[in-house]
Amino acid sequence: MKAAAFAYARATSVANALELLAVHGEKARVLSGGQSLIPAMNLRLVAPEVIVDIGDLAELRxxxxxxxxxxxxxxxxxxxxxxxxxxxxxxxxxxxxxxxxxxxxxxxxxxxxxxxxxxxxxxxxxxxxxxxxxxxxxxxxxxxxxxxxxxxxxxxxxxxxxxxxxxxxxxxxVARTGSAHFFQEFARRHGDYAIVGLAAQAMLQGDRFADLRLGYFAVGDKPVLAKAASKLAGATITPALLAEASDALSHELDPHEDQQATPAMRRHLARVLLARCVASLLNRPDLNIGGRS
Missing domain, CATH: 3.30.465.10 (Uridine Diphospho-n-acetylenolpyruvylglucosamine Reductase; domain 3)
Incomplete structure (x- = not known):
């Protein structure tokens, strides 16, 4: 398929882009890299009347x-x-x-x-x-x-x-001394959209988390900052405590079903990622017993 007909305007500055958006409002869409917008237009999922191209604005790079x-x-x-x-x-x-x-x-x-x-x-x-x-x-x-x-x-x-x-x-x-991160996702092939993924940032204090932020994706209608992380911050991490946090995570998430996975599968994979994340960040392989699948 091809995109529906549209008008094109190349912005010369941020101020000019804002002027164009003010004139055209909901009829316009912003074009930057185009890797999401152009496929959506070609599939007729969106049909803007005006494209405002900001790709030449060096001030935004x-x-x-x-x-x-x-x-x-x-x-x-x-x-x-x-x-x-x-x-x-x-x-x-x-x-x-x-x-x-x-x-x-x-x-x-x-x-x-x-x-x-x-x-x-x-x-x-x-x-x-x-x-x-x-x-x-x-x-x-x-x-x-x-x-x-x-x-x-x-x-x-x-x-x-x-x-x-x-x-x-x-x-x-800026990341401070003592900070650590974890990133992993499950996808059918590298580069495909994730079935479930986890981006985590932690502040370590000895063998404990002074802070832990768990950003899950592909588990609902938007990315989720998991509240279950609060159970792990400041505490000595034991398998029992990790299991408690894992259960809380399962109840917190509201995954959708599609051709890739059921909600139950997504909850399971989210728990697997939690175990892997905690084990990796704390260098505690014993905590990943339930997260090797």
Whole structure:
């Protein structure tokens, strides 16, 4: 299939992009990398009347460290996460996740801002933003808004972005001494959408978690910051406590059913990932007895 007819406008600046969105409103869609929008248009899942292309806006590219904050422009590409020394030092979870995003051709074109705005519940990066405590920076008619990642994603392909808004940057706290991360997903083939995945960020204090944030994806209509992690923070981790947290996780999640998995299977895989995550972060192989399947 081919996309329905549409008008095209190339933005020359963020201000110009906002002007175009203000004029066209819900009839317009923003084009950045195009790896999600173009297939959806070709399948007639969306049919915007106007495409606002922001791909040439250099001001929205790049990764910089400002004090204790890592700032990524919305047009920074997935491939950039794999090459940036700042990502390695300040947010290594993103590099681990980016290696699982589709394939090189898509990573070379797809953008971080596009992935977050698309809000596919099976995507890796939205869950990473929950785990890392990210702030999403948005410009709109009322000026700049800063939205916590936990509040940004609202449903399947839905976010806090209004039709006249533009996602311009993402801010992350720089990883501190004692921090650790875990990323793993189950997929039928590398590069496929995940059946279940987990992005985790932890602060270790000896053999305990001073803090643990578990960002699950492909387990519902949006990424989930699991409340079950609170059972593990500050406590001596035993198999019994891990089992208690695992049970709480099962009750917390509300997975969907599709051609890949049933809700019961997704709950099981989420529990497996929890066991693997805790065992890996604490270097406790004994805790992964139930997570080897």
């Amino acid at each position: 790049g990764i910089v460290v400002k004090g204790d904050t890592l700032v990524m422009g919305a047009l920074t590409r997935h491939a950039d996460l794999l090459k940036s020394s700042d990502i390695v030092k300040c947010a290594p979870l993103l590099g681990a996740a980016a290696a699982h995003v589709a394939h090189p051709a898509i990573r070379n074109r797809g953008t971080i801002g596009g992935s977050l705005a698309q809000a596919d519940p099976a995507s890796e990066l939205p869950a990473c933003m929950l785990a890392l405590g990210a702030t999403i920076v948005v410009h709109g008619p009322g000026g700049e808004r800063r939205i916590a990642a936990e509040d940004f994603f609202t449903g399947i392909y839905e976010t806090q972005l209004a039709p006249q808004d533009l996602l311009v940057a993402i801010e992350l706290p």
